Every structure is written in structure tokens, then in C-alpha cells.
Amino acid sequence: MAQTTDVLVVGAGISGINVAHRVRQARPDLTVRILEARDAMAGTWDLFRYPGVRSDSDFFTLSFPFRPWRGAESIVDGDRIRDYITDTARETGIDKIISYGTRVTGADWSTADSRWHVSTDQGEHVASFLVFCTGYYDYDDPHDPEIKGDFAGQLVHPQFWPADLDHSGRRVVVIGSGATAVTVVPAMARDAAHVTMLQRTPTYVLAQPRRDVIADWLRRILPAGPAHRIARAKNITMQWLLYRASRRFPDRMRALLRKGVIAGTGSEAIADRDFAPPYAPWDQRLCIxxxxxxxxAVRDGSASVVTAEIDRYVPEGVQLKDGRILEADIIVTATGLRLKLLGGADIRRDGEPVDLPGSVAWHGALLSGLPNLGVCIGYINLSWTVRSDMTARLIARILKHMGDTGRTVVEPIAPGDLGETFPFMDMQSGYLRRAAHLMPRATARYPWAIRQDVMADARATNRADLTNGLVYR
Incomplete structure (x- = not known):
């Protein structure tokens, strides 16, 4: 027999727990349930267990706005993030509404009964409102660069890190230059014989203190709640200013980032060879x-960076196209993600498949042509939670509006004069470019925009007219 719920949330990571909390605040009369495919909550922060795994932005902005972060550090290790998420779910009672080991495989909107009929590997659920908080990448199938050849050592992908892997005293090559690679390399370099970060294209990298001295000062003089809110607002503003300056003054920001690399590595040659991307700052995500x-680690010699193209694996390591061989006992393929929207569920309306790339995102939260369906995606150029909480609060507002007006169905209807559209996650990172054709669309004007600009998005989304672009029944 199908289980019936008012609001069904898919995914028990930061976004799913946040949405459940915001909805229960706004509509305590509604039943809410979270379906989680894995056997534990926390999503990314439970899945990834590679050395050094940590937040790639400050935790005052990555944490839940409603539960102050009390830890000492601003850049936080993965196990402490996992504990924070778990503690938050327990304190809010959300841990009691999670069904684990329940993978959503499909969802079909029935016009006849105004309900979503959700298929899972554990049976059917029926919901009035459905919210996908599954992130945007494939948990089971990371990007494979399809490097040919055979390697005699151990090949490891960060997404499936072996718990018993011992890299002490061993030679390691980490393929990649993104957020995962720049985390794994210094962490493994502490015990490895040597770690080489092998990259085809450099990435902009910025050093940031682990501790936030202003936040520490605020917490000494203010209660935890106000101190957290001020530190969060300060860090959001600083991240936004960094992004805006990078977009407006790319040459100046490129020069400043170069100075930081030279100060850190002690070498202009390394800065110009291995940390000077051919694109402008923030065309792709900047790594912290x-x-x-x-x-x-580069300066003290425990790690090095090689910028070159790979030819193939060979038994002793990686052969480059210039003929060099990087010898290794372990190769880590930090080669990026593969996108999977809505958890890969088969989405239908009255039994007919829905063309997701043909839909348009309303404030990045609802999709045209899909009644009573929310999508919670975070920022890709700022802390994830800043955007996902904005979306969670907007969905909660919509549900409250529906309750106040006695409506049971809401559907975004895109006008015919939208103009130019583009993928709703629009950045030049490889994993986003590879999946651009799979994404719903967005435009340059609200309510059909999501600009990756927190100030513009916040003004538009937090004050959104809940009748502009939405039809209620």
C-alpha cells in the first residue's frame, strides 16, 4: 500500500534537512517525510571519506542559518560537518522523519487526483508536494576520463575511498586540479613519500585562514545567534565582493591571485607554470x-605540481604525452563529477515523460510544466547553503500562501517571450559544460533567472511576487 505524505523531500543532505525544517516552520499542519537512498544522512559529507575532506568555503555560510556554528574553525573537516548535520537533525526532530535505504526511481504527477505518485525501490509514496534535494552530481558514477593503459599499483577514486588504504611512505599521483585534488594533495603529502598533482589545466587557488578572527571576536562579545548571523552576513558579502571583483576586474584579480601563489610557494616560476589558468578568475570555480x-606542501617539497597532458597509464605510473613517466604506487583520479539532476528519477506527467531541458526554472526553485515540484540547488560560486536556504524559504512561503488561500496546486507557466535562455547552472567548469544539454533553462530576468549573484538573487527571491509566473488551482 502506498504511503501518503503532504510534502515529500528527496535527499537527507544539508538541503533536504533545511527544506524539511523550513516547511515545518511555515506549515506545522503538514506532514513531511524525507526519502534517502543511502543508509545515513548528510549526503556529500557522509559519502566522501578521502584524506583531508573539508568544506570548500567557510562554515559560517555553509552551515544552517537557524543553528549557529560553534566550532573553532571556519574551514571545517568533513567528519565534523557530518556530526553537525546529524546533531541538527536530531535537535529539530527531523531524524525521526527520514526513511533510509529508499531510492526514488520515478515520479508521475496525476492531474486527476493532484498528487505525485513516487516510485522507490521500497514501494510507492503519494505526495501533494515533492521537493528534490538530491544535489546535482551522480553519487554512483563519477566522471571517467577514460585513460587507456594498465597500472600495476592501486587506482583510487575519491568518491569511493577505501577505508583501509595506507599511503604512508608511498608515491602518489593525484590526477586533477579542482577542489578535491587541492584537498587530497596536502593531506596525503604529510605521510606519503611524495605526492604529485597532475593537471592538464591549472586552477585559480586562494589561501584562506582556517579560523575567522572576526567571527571569534564576535562570539566573545555577543550571544551565539547574533554572532553567527553577523559572521555569516560578513562572509557572504566578502565572497560576493570577491566574485564581483573577479568578473569586473579580471586582470587585477589575476595579478592578486598570482601574488598569493608566489607568497605561498616562494616561486614565480611555479606560479606562472602551474597556477595561471588560461581563463579569467571565476570563469570556473576558484579553489580555497x-x-x-x-x-x-609544494614549498617544502612533499608535493609538486605537473602541468601536462596524459598519454596513458603504464605499469609504473602515468606516461605523459611529452614522454615523461610519473612513477606511482597509488593513483588518485580526482577527475571530476558527472551530473545527475533530480537524482536520476524518471519524471512524468500523467504518464508522459517530461523534457527537463525544455523546462524553465522559476527563481531556481520550481520548474515550468511541473506542478507542485520544487528543486533545491545551491550556489556553485558561493557556499551551497546560501542559495539552497533561499530556495527552501521560498518553497515554504509558497506552501504557506497555498494554505492561506485554500489552493492545492501551483504551477509555473513560462511566457512565450522569454528571450535567450541558458542552463540554470551556468559556469564554464568541465562537469557543467558536459551536462549543459541536460539542464532546465533560465533567462536574464526574474522570475525566470538565477544569476549566481547572491545580492541580486536575494533581492528578487526573498521578495518574490508569488503570483508572478505562478498559476494556482
Missing amino acids: VPDGDLFT
């Missing part, structure tokens, strides 16, 4: 290294 740990 806490206390400059990557630069320190």
Missing part, C-alpha cells in the same frame, strides 16, 4: 586552500 596548505 586553508592556511595555504597546498602551497606549503
Whole structure:
């Protein structure tokens, strides 16, 4: 027999727990349930267990706005993030409404009964409102660069890190230059014989202190709640200013980032060879290294960076196209993500498949042509939670509006004169470009925009007219 719920949330990571909390605040009369495919909550922070795994932005902005972060550090290790999420779910009672080991495989909107009929590997659920909080990447199938050849050592992907892997005293090659690679390299370099970060294209890297001295001062003089809110607002503003400056003054920001690399590594040659991307700052995501740990590892010789193209694997390591061989006992393929929207569920309306790339996102939260369906995606150029909480609060507002007006169905209807559209996650990172054709669309004007600009998005989304672009029944 199908289980019936008012609001069904898919995914028990930061976004799913946040949405459940915001909805229960706004509509305590509604029943809410979270379906989680894995056997534990916390999503990314439970899945990833590679050395050094940590937040790639400050935790005052990545944490829940409603539960102050009380830890000492601003850049936080993965196990402490996992504990924080678990504690938050327990304190709010959300841990009691999670069904684990329940993978959503499909969802079909029935016009006849105004309900979503949700298929899972554990049976059917029926819901009035459905919210996908599954992130945007494939938990089971990371990007495979399809490097040919055979390697005699151990090949590891960060997404499936072996718990018993011992890299002490061993030679390691980490393929990649993104957020995962710049985390793994200095962490493994502490015990490995040597770690080489092998990259085809450099990434902009910025050192940031692990501790936030202003936040520490605020917490000494203010209660936890106000101190957290001020620190969060300060860090959101600083991240936004960094992004805006990078977009408006790319040459100046490129020069400043170069100075930071030189200060950290002690080498202009390394800065110009291995940390000077051919694109402008923030065309792709800028990587943060806490206390400059990557630069320190390069400077003291425990790690090095090689910028070159791979030819193939060979038994002793990686052969480059220039003929060099990087010898390794372990190769880590930090080669990126593969996108999977809505958890890969088969979405239908009255039994007919829905063309997601043909839909348009309303404030990045609802999709045209899909009644009573929310999508919670975070920022890709700022802390994830800043955007996902904005979306969670907007969905909660919509549900409250529906309750106040006695409506049971809401559907975004895109006008015919939208103009130019583009993927709703629009950045030049490889994993986003590879999946651009799979994404719903957005435009340059609200309510059909999501600009990756927190100030513009906040003004538009937090004050959104709940009748502009939405039809209620």
C-alpha cells in the first residue's frame, strides 16, 4: 500500500534537512517525510571519506542559518560537518522523519487526483508536494576520463575511498586540479613519500585562514545567534565582493591571485607554470586552500605540481604525452563529477515523460510544466547553503500562501517571450559544460533567472511576487 505524505523531500543532505525544517516552520499542519537512498544522512559529507575532506568555503555560510556554528574553525573537516548535520537533525526532530535505504526511481504527477505518485525501490509514496534535494552530481558514477593503459599499483577514486588504504611512505599521483585534488594533495603529502598533482589545466587557488578572527571576536562579545548571523552576513558579502571583483576586474584579480601563489610557494616560476589558468578568475570555480596548505606542501617539497597532458597509464605510473613517466604506487583520479539532476528519477506527467531541458526554472526553485515540484540547488560560486536556504524559504512561503488561500496546486507557466535562455547552472567548469544539454533553462530576468549573484538573487527571491509566473488551482 502506498504511503501518503503532504510534502515529500528527496535527499537527507544539508538541503533536504533545511527544506524539511523550513516547511515545518511555515506549515506545522503538514506532514513531511524525507526519502534517502543511502543508509545515513548528510549526503556529500557522509559519502566522501578521502584524506583531508573539508568544506570548500567557510562554515559560517555553509552551515544552517537557524543553528549557529560553534566550532573553532571556519574551514571545517568533513567528519565534523557530518556530526553537525546529524546533531541538527536530531535537535529539530527531523531524524525521526527520514526513511533510509529508499531510492526514488520515478515520479508521475496525476492531474486527476493532484498528487505525485513516487516510485522507490521500497514501494510507492503519494505526495501533494515533492521537493528534490538530491544535489546535482551522480553519487554512483563519477566522471571517467577514460585513460587507456594498465597500472600495476592501486587506482583510487575519491568518491569511493577505501577505508583501509595506507599511503604512508608511498608515491602518489593525484590526477586533477579542482577542489578535491587541492584537498587530497596536502593531506596525503604529510605521510606519503611524495605526492604529485597532475593537471592538464591549472586552477585559480586562494589561501584562506582556517579560523575567522572576526567571527571569534564576535562570539566573545555577543550571544551565539547574533554572532553567527553577523559572521555569516560578513562572509557572504566578502565572497560576493570577491566574485564581483573577479568578473569586473579580471586582470587585477589575476595579478592578486598570482601574488598569493608566489607568497605561498616562494616561486614565480611555479606560479606562472602551474597556477595561471588560461581563463579569467571565476570563469570556473576558484579553489580555497586553508592556511595555504597546498602551497606549503609544494614549498617544502612533499608535493609538486605537473602541468601536462596524459598519454596513458603504464605499469609504473602515468606516461605523459611529452614522454615523461610519473612513477606511482597509488593513483588518485580526482577527475571530476558527472551530473545527475533530480537524482536520476524518471519524471512524468500523467504518464508522459517530461523534457527537463525544455523546462524553465522559476527563481531556481520550481520548474515550468511541473506542478507542485520544487528543486533545491545551491550556489556553485558561493557556499551551497546560501542559495539552497533561499530556495527552501521560498518553497515554504509558497506552501504557506497555498494554505492561506485554500489552493492545492501551483504551477509555473513560462511566457512565450522569454528571450535567450541558458542552463540554470551556468559556469564554464568541465562537469557543467558536459551536462549543459541536460539542464532546465533560465533567462536574464526574474522570475525566470538565477544569476549566481547572491545580492541580486536575494533581492528578487526573498521578495518574490508569488503570483508572478505562478498559476494556482
